[in-house]
Amino acid sequence: MSRKTLIPIGPYHPLQEEPELFKLYCDGEIVRDIKWETGYNHRGIEKLSESKTYDQVFFLVERICGICSTSHPFAFANAVEEIAGIEITDRAKYIRSIIGELERIHSHLLWVGLAGHFLGYNTVFMWAWKYREPVLDLFEMITGNRNSYAMFKVGGVRRDIENSKIESIRKVMSDVKKKTDLLAGAVMDDPVIHARTKGVGILTKQDVMDFAAVGPTARASGVAIDVRKDDPYAAYPLVNWKVITATEGDVFAKAQVRLLEMYESISIIEQCLEGLKKEKEGEINVKVKEIPAGMATGRAEAPRGEVFHFVVSDGSNSPARHKIRAPSYVNIATFRKSCIGQTIADATITLAAVDPCYCCTERLATAYDFDSGEKIMNARELINMSVEKTAEIRKTIR
């Protein structure tokens, strides 16, 4: 019998959206089975939400994810406004969409950087994270925070984007566009990246349906679902943009979808800025008296896919039940399909392709012998395996 190796990936890092432990059971180089343990950071947010007022819940759900921190308030606002039958002003709609799309851009840039790092392209990593900075600076200018912006409330947004700021946002967007061209060129035309990511970690259309995967993970497999288009909210029906899809379902397709989506996001922001000019400054709120009894579902398209909130109100000032589903909850389960049969060197990029907020390489595994428990490989060595594979391919291509 061949020697079985257990490679644990995870569980903990404060930057991860959902700290989890993946156990890869490997036979030589090949991943044969995958198991997971979740709940390391189960904070009982659904239960906590029942003890907070509607205004406070926004700050709570904003802290579910550190990277896409506006997507949960977005979905929650959609749900509560549906219960109360509130129609927000156009200016608030534009501002919400601008925040949502800026977030998508910085989240996708973060992912591109990490994917580059896993493949041994540290220049891509440095570039992507450098170009992400101006977007975070924009957030600081607009909201006062680089992350966890506290912009949303029932009936509108907390802060206005004054018309005087529009020009500086536009300037940053045109810079980001140039940098995206640069990154897209570096990633999409590189034969080594093609060799490392094409045909790796494939999810078929049927797999996507089976696991109900969402976001870029689904769109890369040819399933054109996007809540912004299918169930439009905020300013998305007021602007022109298209849903980006690919058909291959491999890691390359997922990268392609994310890179091309950034152009759409930039275009949406530019159109929203035009829209802002037409609306009167300061009209960002409608008065909300009370939230009546009822229930509603709210959805929003986060950078990683559909965020789903189900809110039941009993007429009091806090939710009676609040169910939250983050996109990674369904996307992570697809590893069972995409990882099994892959080599360990490809497993890191396959796991990263779903963008499960894997920000930390140090946590990405220490391997030890399955039978004796003896340590045979550390995190750095595991990343190195992936990097070395890229180097080998590079030699053959050049």
Added chain:
Amino acid sequence: MDTDLLIKDLKSIFSDNVIEVAVKNRKRATLTVKPSAVPEIAEHLYKKAGFRFIIASALHTKKGFEIYYHFSNDATGLVLNVHVILDSEKPEIESLSNMFNASNWIEREMHELFGINFLNHPNQEKLISEGNWADGVYPYRKEFKK
């Protein structure tokens, strides 16, 4: 398919099993059904009507344990909630995880947090606490005055 047409369709196919229909608007509808009919209805929605399973939400109310199965029809933007009320003493319902993998984790979670039993679930182990939580204690259950 248009929402009204779809609801009419569902009502005629599962006539005996549909208890109540509430259509809020073109994109939001709730169907209260008998628990025994959930697998059939889910199969119809998933395999024939082009729905995607989003998630399920459990609630503990005075009526018993309620589950809302949320399905999305992405072509029309319709979110259809299939609502069931389970017995408060012995809550159990057939698992959907043999039909699609998407419900696997959430059924384990509901089992763990509410103590709802999912019959024929392929692996109803704890999802969140992994053995760090006492058996038979369900944190999301509520206590009601009798």
